[in-house]
Amino acid sequence: MKKILSALFALPVCAMAQQTGDSVMIRRLSDEIMRNGKAYDLLYQLTKQIGGRLAGSPQFAQAVKWGEASMQRNGADNVFLQQCMVPHWVRGGTDRAVIMEVDGKKTSRQLDVLALGNSLGTGKVISSEVLCVADFDELERRKEEVKGKIVYYNAGFDPTNIKPFVSYGQSGIYRRSGASRAAKYGAVGVMIRSLTESTANNPHTGAMQYNDSFPKIPAIAVGPRDADEVWALSRKSRFSMGMLTYGYFMPDTIGHNVVAELKGTEFPDQYITVGGHLDSWDVNEGAHDDGTGVVQTIEIMRALKAIGYKPKHTIRFVLFANEENGLRGGTKYAEEAKAKNEKHIFALESDAGGFTPRGFSLGVNKTQLAKVKSWLPLLSPYGAEEITEDGGGADIGPLARTFGTPVGELNPDPQRYFDLHHARSDVFENVNKRELLLGAVNMAALIYLVDKYGL
């Protein structure tokens, strides 16, 4: 009986001692970040002194220099740039849309709109009757009516989804492919309801793609309150609208990933990656998307160094170029890794906002999933209570696809994200310092555990 008992207790006691050591280390990381964290001040610099930084823009080049210097100043063993070609889309002017005629009567009701990223403008007013449809199904039913018109899609978020990312998954297709779906039937322009449930009227931009088989017509997103008015108007009246956008592409240009390292002491040739994307849309400060991911990345490095942690594996801290309209940064990172035959054991991204952390979404196998779940008692005091299996971030996707690298993404509280995402309101003032730092705490803890125990 004695033997059996000791056998029964040996593992738990051992595991408990281990967990105690880990919990002490994670507490040190947390205290360092919550007490001395630089992420909020770094975010101020990136958002207020540089601002919006779309790939190819002068601001993006500035951000690369800032990223390099910030990494050096905050404890990197070494910092290098990875050059890649990036698309260079330019908004080119102030996007406009005006309701010009309702039931034959002239009017002039300006709507708050933004051209969709990658869309092509003409710099001339396109004016036409507006065909308002709920969704693609209605578009298909009414395809004979489309020719020569501006098509408006009212497909908004479903408010009954508890997780707004589900709504984004459902409605995102209208932004991405709504233009070509309407151009196929002869539309001259498209307008979508902004992808948000915000109670403000800010329009939300974001990437679209043309299908080369059809004319490349202008495409805009309209603010949600204006969208409500447009939809209500369409239920009782015929109306026409003028729209004016200027978007165009410059030739592809040079961009850079900024990569910093803390060198591994046992396995210097095995890599753990932590990152966020340095580019943002042009109409805001790219605060939650993805300034917060960028500064959390730098913060984690700073904190590991500050507490004197010596990682077993080499930890890479990566500020990716061009997530928003090309993913060229993430692609380049995976290509370089492949060319050098690097061994990547884990990659983690923060690109869902700097809100209170709730957990992680992982793209891993069952064994790895169980391993991470076994760490939840160590993580949950800091906020991470839920592990989901919906994959990692966009920028580390190419790494996962190239090597099968296990990946993960920080899941912050998602309720406010789409109020700000791709809108003018995604500014520094809408980031909370404690929430931002807590995200870094949870990521740092996970990185520490993966570095110590592998995955």
Place this chain on the structure above:
Amino acid sequence: MKKILSALFALPVCAMAQQTGDSVMIRRLSDEIMRNGKAYDLLYQLTKQIGGRLAGSPQFAQAVKWGEASMQRNGADNVFLQQCMVPHWVRGGTDRAVIMEVDGKKTSRQLDVLALGNSLGTGKVISSEVLCVADFDELERRKEEVKGKIVYYNAGFDPTNIKPFVSYGQSGIYRRSGASRAAKYGAVGVMIRSLTESTANNPHTGAMQYNDSFPKIPAIAVGPRDADEVWALSRKSRFSMGMLTYGYFMPDTIGHNVVAELKGTEFPDQYITVGGHLDSWDVNEGAHDDGTGVVQTIEIMRALKAIGYKPKHTIRFVLFANEENGLRGGTKYAEEAKAKNEKHIFALESDAGGFTPRGFSLGVNKTQLAKVKSWLPLLSPYGAEEITEDGGGADIGPLARTFGTPVGELNPDPQRYFDLHHARSDVFENVNKRELLLGAVNMAALIYLVDKYGL
């Protein structure tokens, strides 16, 4: 073997069917609230059309009328008022503090301050050298230096606490009793660091209490950025300050709890209470504290009625008078219940802000705790993932103390609460519609489960 198996499976299958029925009902409640919720518009009315509403103020009387009408309009079977006497503190003017002299040199540096609630002002400038102490320990060590001075307490929140309510618990005593602790040694006024980690400079008011044994000296809270400056100044210089406050008490006056009911079909004489407090501080709109609790309370009633739910027990929806500086509303509610010998099976409050719900804190026995925890799989899809045992809300405390009624409080995400709590920034604009409604969803679900299964 067969028998044993069926015995083993009988309960789970039955429980599963039950859970499916419950999850359908909770989904209906959620869809109703997220799709048709009125809480956000009600909050607009309460905050923008009435505003700050301290007990005894004309705005509080307006809020009672508004509450009564809103309850009637949103489906109450009956609405009544419970009259109680409430304290009537008046700020009386614009609170001011100015650094007047540093190391013997005249200066004039205005600080952003608010008098603490219940504190007495003089309407005349009190000017004196300032003794800056970290905490009560330092005050005690330096008690000989206190006489004739203004005492400043720098005791702020500990940023390494992951849950800011822990910090509030630690530092709140400086607001509540800092004045009398300093008056005991002859201080002529006190200033505290505002109870917040906000990066803004807003001062945060809140209730204090005098110890009748010592002089009742003026007491103010200073904004956190000004507090940093004051503390830094005190490390290298002697300085004096002038402070001017006007606070006074009018005679106690009449206030009201607003009570609405949905009548029970099986146990009409057994009560479940849901509530928030209708009063707020005078310097803001009382949005998160506790406008959100008030409108969630009305919303839950509206939604239960809208989906045609017939409660077994009578559900009371209570807007409590005077939580902030007296608790007279909650006390009255318990007194009335006792006088009528009512049976109260559960009471739930929302008074920690209208942020994304994370769970509930309960004041219940072990059996009841286990029962509520067994419902977590039904609640967690809506956000409630954690049940803690730190008790229920302030207003339902008297009920718990009188009858031993099991109580609970909604635990929303706590990170932003103390940025706004008792500060001018606690306004409608800082409430997010989805987060507010999700709080109501989680509370409605818990009320439904308690009504159906008891506790």
